[in-house]
Amino acid sequence: AFIATIPALQTGLVQAVTALQQNYAQQGVNASKQATADLLKGNAERLKVNNKFIAESSGKAIVSIEDMQSIVNTIMTSVSETKEIEENNRKQRESDRVKMEELLDSTKKAINSK
Numbered sequence: 001a002f003i004a005t006i007p008a009l010q011t012g013l014v015q016a017v018t019a020l021q022q023n024y025a026q027q028g029v030n031a032s033k034q035a036t037a038d039l040l041k042g043n044a045e046r047l048k049v050n051n052k053f054i055a056e057s058s059g060k061a062i063v064s065i066e067d068m069q070s071i072v073n074t075i076m077t078s079v080s081e082t083k084e085i086e087e088n089n090r091k092q093r094e095s096d097r098v099k100m101e102e103l104l105d106s107t108k109k110a111i112n113s114k
Contacts, residue, residue: 063071
């Protein structure tokens with residue numbers, strides 16, 4: 001009976017090891033399935049967020065109307081300031097021309113009186 005028990009014990013051990021290996025393999029398959037499902041869910045969520053962002057972005061102007069108004073106001077202020085500077089320069093040139101003519105006249109008078 002002892003001789004018959006050893007092969008049965010060996011068979012039981014082989015079956016136990018095989019069952020354990022199958023259990024580990026099944027756990028690996030389950031983990032792989034779960035990782036794949038998580039990856040697909042994550043990709044779907046990122047796709048949803050990205051599509052929403054793209055849809056919102058593509059519907060808007062590149063530059064907001066408020067920014068454009070600010071830009072136009074800045075340009076208009078610059079043009080006004082430039083015109084004012086040019087007018088002041090024109091007045092200064094005219095004033096300098098008159099002074100130069102007066103200086104020239106007074107120099108001519110001084111030379112002629114001697």
